[in-house]
Amino acid sequence: MMQRRTLLATGAALLAAPRIGTAQALTKATLRLKWLPQTQFAGFYLALERGYYREAGLDLTINPGGPNLLTENLVASGGEQFGVSGGTDSVFSAREKGLPIVCVGVTHQVTPFVFAAKADGAVKTLEDMRGRKATAWFTGAHLVLYGMLASRGIAKEAVNISPQQVSVTPFVNGEVDVVAATWYNELNVLKARLGGVDKLKLFVAEDYGITVPRDTVIANEAFATANPGAVQAFLRASIRGWKAAAATPVAGVEAVMKIAPTIDRAHQEAMLPECLRLMKAGAAAQQGLFAIDPVAVKKAHDFFVAQKVLAAPIDLAAAYQGKYLEAIPLAERMA
Amino acid sequence: MTDAADQLDQLLTVGEAPAARAKLQLNGVSRRFGAVQALAKVDLGIAEGEFVTLIGPSGCGKSTLFNIVAGLLEADTGGEVLLDGAATSLLGKVAFMPQRDLLLPWRNVLDNAILAAEVEGRPKRAARETARAMAADFGLKGFEDHYPQQLSGGMRQRVALMRTFMFDRDLMLLDEPFGALDALTRAMMQRWLLDIWSRYRRTILFITHDIDEAIFLGDRVVVMSARPGSIKLERRVELPRPRDPALLTTPAFNAIKRELLDAVEEESMKTFAAGAA
Amino acid sequence: MALLRLVLPLLLLAALWEGAVALLQISPFYLPPLRQVLGAIWALGPAYAQAFMVTLGEAVAGFVVGGLVGVVSATAFHHQRWLRDMLFPLFVASQTVPVIAFGAIVVLWFGNTLLAKAAIAFYLTFFPVTVNALAGFEAVDPRQVALLRSFGASRRDIWWKLLLPSALPRIFTALRLSAGLALAGAIVGEWFGASIGVGAMLLAALFNEQVVAMWAAILTAAAVGGAIFGVVALVEARLVFWRDEL
Incomplete structure (x- = not known):
């Protein structure tokens, strides 16, 4: 029974991500979070725990963030492939500085x-x-x-x-x-x-009248260009994880508590539904989880230009690339 | 008592050298440190099995001479140092005992005694066995496992001597080994050294400040001149062996002492005058 | 007796802690009662045990390599004056880089790995050991060296039989100091995105304002430091038994 399920899963993964290869040849990658482990990242931890990344052909490691780290820098350096970065604002400033990162999805659709x-x-x-x-x-x-x-x-x-x-x-x-x-x-x-x-x-x-979508999912630009299948696989498995966390929040909380057993469970339980609400808000209602809403991004961008945080407009089409997400059927992305 | 001596002798590779041949021969050995001429043309020969004592005023270059014979210092070109008639590097060929005992505090009596043997590559166990057998001869029986800091000054000196004896070399250099001991201990150590020497039969060059000691121990007393050091006087000591402490008050002893004292005093005055000038 | 000497101060400290909290009615926000902190550790025993082991491993790895590199560098500096003149200033300069900055660089290099934390622990450890070992080598009586040379000892013999043992008291002084530094290094390393370890726990508790968890992490850190220090002291007592008698 177990074997058959694994076989099926492997088959599904093969169909889903034909370019990444089989379970025998997993692509190694890391995801750097923007903060310490908490249910703000429950979907990623649950996807990892349930082997969704593995099934999608990724050997993923999740590294927590913290007060001394800038996800954008770590992903830009190539040491890490994926990251949950500050938000649209930090993507703007990273791109302005010429850091080779691209945004491939947005977690919190509205100002969190x-x-x-x-x-x-x-x-x-x-x-x-x-x-x-x-x-x-x-x-x-x-x-x-x-x-x-x-x-x-x-x-x-x-x-x-x-x-x-x-x-x-x-x-x-x-x-x-x-x-x-x-x-x-x-x-x-x-x-x-x-x-x-x-x-x-x-x-x-x-x-x-201000919206700053945050918790942007970023990827190393060179890595994404060379491995579009891996980016797609990452997003697909992450969506699966978040949908699972939405379906059974207890499992989502548990996946995080396993990583950081000393944090307060009640606080984590209260955090998860709020995060899910932010994720399903705005454009996500029609375009599914991680949707990149060009209107919201443009609005935020213009706001930061007006605030003179950005010296000049940046190339949004290059910085925000929805193509990886759009390769996944919409039905699959809908929470 | 002599078992230990025999045991060591088996390890010795002493050939049948002609009796008259010098164990150590210094010909015109000089040494200069920058502007200071420490030694000037020292000529000295020591026969196989001979016990030679060396006295001289402070700063006469005794230590320099010793370091040259021990192989720790090079002599200036021109002179030659011959061991068994050959001019080779002396490092590791002469058993050298400095003024201080220089025992290692982390080694017990036995392990301090075998230090030289260990450096030579002898197996530790065998070396320890030899040392254990020698301990009685050196008055250290029952103290084999003690650490230096648990021993009296006289005992520490005997450990250092044992270490020197265990470094099986025909020629031994002893640099004021009893200088730091009290008079009573020193007198006992002198007699004991003569006893050991008679049994282990080594060639010894012994530095001292003490004229009584030089006469009491030596077959020959060598007096060095004030700096630049050279040999001022050599005096054969024709006193019978084994030597008895009663010798120290005999007219024969005093006659030698008078002669040596004159020579040493003359040199000391030179040093003093040089210092005052 | 030795055990009593070790346990008694700890018990005293514990009593003082509990007593002060109760008597002075200290707000648990500043200092929670000890039994509450111990209770938190007890409740999540395996998690704290894992953090203890992970941080201990990181600190010890850096500490051991730091100690070895320190002694080897000191040996090289002692024997090769030019090497010392060339490299020692670099050693000194390296120590002027704040450990936080160094941590950021190390994480860029090694990512979230044991190596990264060990590297920081190493960074804080090797310098005191180098300095003290070198001082130890330099303090050796030259007459001792001359004696060994007269026995025909090679440099290697002199190092093993004289220089190293002579320098051990000073090396151990540095090692005892470095035990705490290595722990600090491992903890700082964990502040750069580690998932497990005492430092990661400390950070999570700090930023979630979990005072009890914070003190629990502090106690665990103290246990790691105590473990390393204890082993160093034990080894020292065995190897440098002759020190007090000098």
Whole structure:
């Protein structure tokens, strides 16, 4: 029984990725994540655990990210083939610097973070932020805040914005009025520590006409050009993993907990559905997981050009390559 | 008691050398260090089996001479150093014992004693057996497994001597081996050395500051001149062997001592005057 | 007796920890009770054991190679003055690179491998050993060397029978210092995208604000450091038994 299943699976893999070869000749590759192991990456870990990459012809290793690493640099160096990088913003800046990476998919279709103030605090509207203290990650989130303020004609100098550290404790303690929070991580922490979402006033970028899709899937450019089948196989297996994690979140959480057994399970359980929501939002609703929405990308790009973060427009068609994804039947990509 | 000596002798490869032939012959040996002339044309011969003692004022180049004979220093060109009549490299051919015992603190008595033998490539076990047999002769029985830091100064010196004896060479160079010992221990060690020497039959060149010691031990006493060092005087000691401590107060002993003292004092004055100038 | 001497301070520290937390009512955010930390380790025993082994392996690999390279370099520097004049400044310069920067480079070179962590542990280890071994070789009494030479000893004999044993006390001083450095190196190495190890655990706990898990990781790190230090001290006691008596 087992043997037959394996045979079938191998057959399926052969059909699916004929150019990569058989189970005997797996393509070795690594995936560098953007952060430490957590259910933000559950689909990748589950795909690995269930052997989806292997079945697709890849011998994949998943390497966690961390505070001292830039996924773009590691993938650009060729030491790693795939990466979950910061977001569309970091792809822009990497391409601007000439780093040989391409974006082959987008995980979070909408801006994955919001800005939060306390519901009973002084900040009820964006206008109220004037003269107040706000923190944001200076890896890109601060630009989104600048953009939101600009959309209401507020100069960024009017708000006291400083770099946000890892902890949200200063906000909880009232030392800071506005804090950046990802839907899947900090917001859960805030809800838990303040006692519910109704204790918070949220400012969502999309409400101010800004969308920055993040958690972009990138590949080393030379590797992708030489091994299009491997890129396709990677995306196909990752989609399978994420669909499995969506179907059985418990398995998704478990796959991560096996890698990092000391992290808090309840927190991870709360994180996964939020990540899935961000993944299925926007263009993904019609075009499936990892869809690269050219409109959203262009919008984000123009926003960063307007913010003068990018000195000049970059070649988006070269940087964002949907062809690997489009080679996979749409039905397979739909979550 | 002599078992150990026999055991060593079996390992010796001493040929039947003509009795009159010199074991060591120095002809016009000089050595200069930069501007300092340490040795100037030293001529000295030591016969096979002879015990020669060497005295001289401080800084007369005794150590330089020793290092040359031990093969650690080259003599300046012009002179020659002959061992058994041949001018070869002396390194590893002369059993050399420096002033300090220089025992290795991580080796016990036996392992310190076999150091030279070990360097020569003798199997450790066999060397240890020999050393164990020799320990009694060297007054170290029962201390074979002690470490140097557990021994008295006299014992440490005997370990160092045993190490020198175990380095089976016909010619032994001893550089003030008893210099650091108290008078009583020193007197005992002198008699003991003579006893050992009579049994192990080696050619010895022995440096000392002590004229009594030089006379008591030697077949011949050599006095070196002040720097630049050369041989000032050679005096044969015709005192009977085995030597008894009572000799030290005999007129014959005192006569030799008087003669040597005059020579040494004259040289010491030169050194003193040179220092004062 | 020796065991008691080892265990007693640990027990005292544990009592102090528990007592201080209880008496001074320290917020668990700053210092959770020891039993809670030990409980966390107990609950995930295999995970902590694995992290212990992985980090120990990385640190020991770097430590051993660092120690050997240190002694070999010192030997080369001792015998070849020109080599020392040429390379020693480079050794010194290498140590001015901050370990974090070095870590970033090493990860680019070796990726997420044992080699990467061992390389950082090595980087922190070899220099103190080189310096101390060299000082040890230089401090050898030249008369000892002359004595061995008079026995016809080769350079190799002199090294094995005299230089190395003489330098051992200083080498071990460096090794004891390096035991902690090697651990620090392995942990820093794990901060660059490692999946398992004490450093990876420490980082996850730090960024998830899991105070108990953080202290559990710290205790595990201390255990790794203690293990390496303990073995070094044991070997030292066996090899350099004569040191105190000098």
